[in-house]
Amino acid sequence: MSTQSTNNNTNNPTSDVVTSSVPFTLKRWNLVGIWSWDVAHDVCAICRTALSESCLRCQAASNLQECIIVWGTCNHSFHNCCMSQWVKQRAQCPLCQTDWVINRIGQ
Amino acid sequence: MPKNNQSAILNKTTELIDKIFNLDNIYDSDKVSLTYMELYTLTFDCFNGNTYAYSTNRLRVPKEPAVTGEDLYVHLENYLRNKLDNVSKDIDNISNENILQYYKELHYNYKRLFKVLNGSYSYLSRRWIQHELDSGRRDVYKIDVVAEYFTYEINQAKTYLPEEKSTLTTLIVLLETIFLPTDIFNIIVGRLQLLVSDENKHQELAVLFEPIHQLTKLKNELLKLIETHVYQKAIESITDDLINNPLFYIETIVNIHGKYQKLIQETFVGDQHFVASFDKGYAKFANQNPVSKTTGITMTLAEILARYCDTLLRKGCENDDWNEKLNIIMIIFNYLNDKDVFMKFYQKMLRKRLIDQLSVSDSYEETLISEFKKKCGYEYTSKLEQMIKDIHLSDDLTNEYRTYQEDIHGNETSKIYSNNFLEENNFFSVVVLTSNSWLFSHPSDIILPIEFKTIYDNFTTFYLSKHTGRKLILLHQYSKGELQINFTTKKYRLQVSTYQMLILLLFNQELIWTVEQIQDKTQIRSELLFEILLGLLKSKLLIADDPLTLNSRIKLAENFISDKTRLNLNLPSKPNEQKDQSHLVTAAVDERQMVIQAALVRIMKKERTLKHSLLIQQVIQQLTSNFKPDISLIKKYIEILIEKEYFQRDSNDKDTLHYLA
Numbered sequence: 001m002s003t004q005s006t007n008n009n010t011n012n013p014t015s016d017v018v019t020s021s022v023p024f025t026l027k028r029w030n031l032v033g034i035w036s037w038d039v040a041h042d043v044c045a046i047c048r049t050a051l052s053e054s055c056l057r058c059q060a061a062s063n064l065q066e067c068i069i070v071w072g073t074c075n076h077s078f079h080n081c082c083m084s085q086w087v088k089q090r091a092q093c094p095l096c097q098t099d100w101v102i103n104r105i106g107q
Numbered sequence: 108m109p110k111n112n113q114s115a116i117l118n119k120t121t122e123l124i125d126k127i128f129n130l131d132n133i134y135d136s137d138k139v140s141l142t143y144m145e146l147y148t149l150t151f152d153c154f155n156g157n158t159y160a161y162s163t164n165r166l167r168v169p170k171e172p173a174v175t176g177e178d179l180y181v182h183l184e185n186y187l188r189n190k191l192d193n194v195s196k197d198i199d200n201i202s203n204e205n206i207l208q209y210y211k212e213l214h215y216n217y218k219r220l221f222k223v224l225n226g227s228y229s230y231l232s233r234r235w236i237q238h239e240l241d242s243g244r245r246d247v248y249k250i251d252v253v254a255e256y257f258t259y260e261i262n263q264a265k266t267y268l269p270e271e272k273s274t275l276t277t278l279i280v281l282l283e284t285i286f287l288p289t290d291i292f293n294i295i296v297g298r299l300q301l302l303v304s305d306e307n308k309h310q311e312l313a314v315l316f317e318p319i320h321q322l323t324k325l326k327n328e329l330l331k332l333i334e335t336h337v338y339q340k341a342i343e344s345i346t347d348d349l350i351n352n353p354l355f356y357i358e359t360i361v362n363i364h365g366k367y368q369k370l371i372q373e374t375f376v377g378d379q380h381f382v383a384s385f386d387k388g389y390a391k392f393a394n395q396n397p398v399s400k401t402t403g404i405t406m407t408l409a410e411i412l413a414r415y416c417d418t419l420l421r422k423g424c425e426n427d428d429w430n431e432k433l434n435i436i437m438i439i440f441n442y443l444n445d446k447d448v449f450m451k452f453y454q455k456m457l458r459k460r461l462i463d464q465l466s467v468s469d470s471y472e473e474t475l476i477s478e479f480k481k482k483c484g485y486e487y488t489s490k491l492e493q494m495i496k497d498i499h500l501s502d503d504l505t506n507e508y509r510t511y512q513e514d515i516h517g518n519e520t521s522k523i524y525s526n527n528f529l530e531e532n533n534f535f536s537v538v539v540l541t542s543n544s545w546l547f548s549h550p551s552d553i554i555l556p557i558e559f560k561t562i563y564d565n566f567t568t569f570y571l572s573k574h575t576g577r578k579l580i581l582l583h584q585y586s587k588g589e590l591q592i593n594f595t596t597k598k599y600r601l602q603v604s605t606y607q608m609l610i611l612l613l614f615n616q617e618l619i620w621t622v623e624q625i626q627d628k629t630q631i632r633s634e635l636l637f638e639i640l641l642g643l644l645k646s647k648l649l650i651a652d653d654p655l656t657l658n659s660r661i662k663l664a665e666n667f668i669s670d671k672t673r674l675n676l677n678l679p680s681k682p683n684e685q686k687d688q689s690h691l692v693t694a695a696v697d698e699r700q701m702v703i704q705a706a707l708v709r710i711m712k713k714e715r716t717l718k719h720s721l722l723i724q725q726v727i728q729q730l731t732s733n734f735k736p737d738i739s740l741i742k743k744y745i746e747i748l749i750e751k752e753y754f755q756r757d758s759n760d761k762d763t764l765h766y767l768a
Binding site for chain 1: 577
């Protein structure tokens with residue numbers, strides 16, 4: 001189809017001709033998508049709550065602030081709230097025990 | 108009948124009652140029985156007009172009786188009144204030490220006296236009072252009199268026994284048994300039933316409220332009657348045509364609510380027990396899901412109410428007074444048991460309103476959500492709030508993306524568009540939603556044509572540069588587009604789903620496709636594909652051989668014609684809708700197990716150690732605003748959590764649980 005319309009395009013620069021040459025012209029596209037965290041595990045290993053939801057602490061406090069996710073260089077991910085508590089005691093990833101270095105923080 | 112005959116009989120009555128009263132030992136049956144029989148015969152004869160009623164079989168000529176039931180009744184009433192007045196005077200003269208003793212004796216004697224009198228006058232009760240009640244006479248209420256004595260006694264007791272509450276309670280119970288023996292009690296209840304069921308007679312009930320509200324047993328009966336009555340009347344007012352019309356259904360049941368609430372308020376001066384009975388009866392009715400007699404389909408109140416809200420919140424609905432509608436919604440919502448099921452329906456309908464931009468007003472949406480929140484708490488509505496937030500954010504996102512496109516590509520933009528078949532400036536808009544706040548079915552995997560893919564990839568690059576750590580998933584079933592038909596003289600505009608769009612755009616390449624080829628190109632799963640194709644065939648835009656198989660050849664209907672220039676082909680299919688509906692109910696009920704477990708853990712984490720029964724109680728308390736949890740289910744989940752080592756039973760006390768951190 002694209003070949004056809006491109007051909008038409010080159011041959012007939014006016015859009016009127018372009019549109020009438022094919023049975024249908026797309027006028028509008030409303031895209032619906034969902035986003036989720038790009039994580040390997042769905043559940044935070046620290047608070048055992050789904051990463052798609054706020055951490056247990058934020059839920060209990062009915063915290064309206066967004067509870068974000070943090071990834072280590074090991075690519076394991078946790079709630080940022082949970083991990084910041086965790087590293088106070090030991091600076092290692094709870095899942096693979098490698099030294100915890102933040103790779104990225106979700107936005 | 109001569110007057111002296113009447114007074115003679117009444118005097119005789121006085122004499123006989125006195126006789127019973129003055130017996131040395133009122134509990135001596137032998138002594139009592141003689142007088143008792145005499146009194147009974149006397150009352151019996153009064154009704155039958157002669158002294159030989161028993162002994163003759165001859166036809167009785169009806170005569171005006173010398174003494175009517177009423178005379179006897181009034182006479183008895185006056186007699187008792189006098190007696191008690193005297194008692195009251197006596198009591199004033201008795202020293203404090205002896206008062207209880209006196210009271211006890213008095214009670215003892217009166218109890219017996221009433222029993223005897225009740226027997227003697229049982230003929231009167233049966234015949235005359237019943238007769239009077241049946242003929243609708245209002246001022247004859249035995250209980251009226253009874254209650255008067257009753258109040259009198261209680262007041263007496265209160266004067267002398269101010270501190271002893273328990274004695275007073277016992278006394279009240281005792282008095283009730285004395286004054287209201289079973290048979291009279293049943294007569295009164297029967298009468299009350301008549302009054303309750305005849306709504307024109309509720310004024311009479313109002314008169315009775317004062318005496319009855321002190322008599323616990325009778326009051327309880329009346330409360331039960333009210334509850335059943337409200338329930339029955341409400342059930343009777345539901346007809347089949349209401350069931351499929353949420354607007355009428357909800358407004359009808361709200362009217363029923365208003366009517367009975369007013370009635371209860373007026374009749375029982377808003378007595379909280381009566382209000383509670385009414386609530387109970389009404390709640391039972393409202394939550395009993397109506398079944399259509401013709402179709403046999405059961406609707407849930409949760410669904411009807413959600414549909415009611417949806418109807419009011421959609422464009423095209425004229426809301427004269429939104430606050431009034433809001434009130435109606437909240438009245439019914441307060442009675443709704445399955446608020447979690449309601450939330451599922453509401454979420455699904457809100458999804459449609461928001462994604463398809465059907466909502467009549469943002470502020471209406473927000474006020475209703477805040478009402479739900481007030482009632483059920485932050486968690487109940489958090490997803491709804493997130494949904495609305497997502498839509499606002501998506502508007503911003505679409506605008507940002509358009510600006511970004513212009514900035515990055517500058518003049519190239521127009522080139523990109525013209526290379527594709529999208530040319531209008533605002534051809535592309537996007538809605539990106541938070542995954543866990545929306546109720547979605549899983550999308551069917553499809554192959555996007557390269558033009559779509561370029562647009563999508565461009566957007567994804569932009570989106571991920573704004574947000575780290577996210578991934579995007581397309582929901583084709585909710586995406587949609589608009590096509591223009593070029594092969595007809597009239598320029599029709601078609602609203603289409605993404606699936607329909609993919610199929611129709613194939614005809615830009617070839618004029619004839621087989622079903623198999625279409626499937627190959629689009630990868631839409633066959634069940635869905637057939638459904639969509641049948642829809643397009645029905646719209647007369649496409650033509651195919653009948654019946655439709657994988658080998659059917661499909662072509663454009665070149666002579667397509669329609670009255671309207673804008674056509675919406677993107678309509679939901681009915682069977683899918685219904686499947687969706689029942690799926691929502693099961694989903695909500697399944698979710699309860701998680702909700703119950705979460706509540707259990709939350710409570711135990713806070714309390715650390717708790718009795719089994721208290722834990723159950725707290726769970727019920729926390730969850731009632733959502734649904735009515737089943738106790739056996741709670742117990743089951745406690746066991747599961749013990750197995751999973753969240754909790755531990757106390758080694759000494761099996762009923763106590765400990766939280767294991």
